[in-house]
Amino acid sequence: MTEKLGEFELNDIHEGDSLELLKKLPENSIDLMVTSPPYDDIRDYKGFSLDLSGIGKELFRVMKDGGIAVVVIQDQTKNFGKSLTSFKTAIDWCENAGFKLFETLIYRKYGAEGAWWNKRFRVDHEYMLVFLKGERPQYFNKEPLKIPSKHGGKTMTGGGTRLTNGIRIETRAIKINPMKCRGTIWEYMTAGDGTRLKHNHPATYPDKLPYDFIQCFCPPEGIVLDVFMGSGTTALASLALKRKFLGFDISKEYVELAKQRIKEDLPIYLEKVEEWKAKADQRKLTGI
Numbered sequence: 001m002t003e004k005l006g007e008f009e010l011n012d013i014h015e016g017d018s019l020e021l022l023k024k025l026p027e028n029s030i031d032l033m034v035t036s037p038p039y040d041d042i043r044d045y046k047g048f049s050l051d052l053s054g055i056g057k058e059l060f061r062v063m064k065d066g067g068i069a070v071v072v073i074q075d076q077t078k079n080f081g082k083s084l085t086s087f088k089t090a091i092d093w094c095e096n097a098g099f100k101l102f103e104t105l106i107y108r109k110y111g112a113e114g115a116w117w118n119k120r121f122r123v124d125h126e127y128m129l130v131f132l133k134g135e136r137p138q139y140f141n142k143e144p145l146k147i148p149s150k151h152g153g154k155t156m157t158g159g160g161t162r163l164t165n166g167i168r169i170e171t172r173a174i175k176i177n178p179m180k181c182r183g184t185i186w187e188y189m190t191a192g193d194g195t196r197l198k199h200n201h202p203a204t205y206p207d208k209l210p211y212d213f214i215q216c217f218c219p220p221e222g223i224v225l226d227v228f229m230g231s232g233t234t235a236l237a238s239l240a241l242k243r244k245f246l247g248f249d250i251s252k253e254y255v256e257l258a259k260q261r262i263k264e265d266l267p268i269y270l271e272k273v274e275e276w277k278a279k280a281d282q283r284k285l286t287g288i
Helices: 018-022 052-062 085-097 208-217 233-240 252-286
Strands: 012-015 030-035 063-073 100-110 125-132 185-189 223-226 244-249
Touching: 012 252, 018 052, 018 244, 030 052, 030 208, 052 063, 052 085, 063 085, 063 208, 085 100, 085 125, 185 208, 208 223, 208 233, 208 252, 223 233, 233 244, 233 252, 244 252
Parallel strands: 012 244, 030 063, 030 223, 100 185, 223 244
Antiparallel strands: 063 125, 100 125
C-alpha cells in the first residue's frame, strides 16, 4: 500500500505551484526541507515565478518542531550591484515566518571556473541558508560529515585560557582528535557532476549536497521535502539514505525529468554513494 502524507503520495513528485501544494500539507509533518529556488531569473525557468516570502510562512507551518529547512541560493548581479535576495530571504523567514537562522553555510564550487567578469571577482560560491523551527534541531548527526584534523594525534599544551572577565587559567594538555567537525565552508566538485539526464535542467546542485544535509538533519524514517524538485537530486539522495521524500515542481517538464532520473539514475547514484563512503573510510585511516 502506498504511504501518503495528507493527499500526497510519498516517494513521488507532484506537479503544481509549490505554495498552493504546501497549503495542503498537514502541520508539523516534515523533518527536513532541502531546495534551491529559481531566484532572480538567473536561469530560464520557462516563465515561472515564485513567492519566497509566502513559501517561508507555509514551510514553517508544515515543519516539525526542531525541523530544518535548507535553501541554496545566490544573488543576481546587475549594474555592479547584488540583488540581496539571499539576505532578504534570510531576514524575512526569520522575522515574518518564524524561523531561526541556524547557520549560514558556503557552498564552494570546486573544479569549476565559476562566473567572472573583467571588473568583478570570480563567483565560485552559493549560500546555503539553514533555518530551524523551534529551540534546537530534533536530529543532528555530524559524524558522517567529520573531516581529518590537521594536527590529529598531537598533544596541545597551550598557554592557558582567558575568561570573559580577563582572568587567565591554566589548561591541561589535550590530545587532538584525528577527525573534527566540518566548518561552515563546504566544497563540492561540480565539474563532471551528475549525468547527461540531470543536466537537462538549467540549474542543478551537486549530487552529494542534499545527501550531506539528509545524513545530518533527517532522522531515520523521516520525511524530506523539496519544494522545487527540479532535476530530482534530493529524491535520489533520500532514496539512497532510505528516507521518505516528497517533491513539488510547477513545471510538468521537470516533474517528468525528475521521475525519469529516479528510474534511470538511481543505480548510478548508489554507486557514487559507495565511492563517497570508501573515501570517507580512507580519510579516517590516513587523515588525508
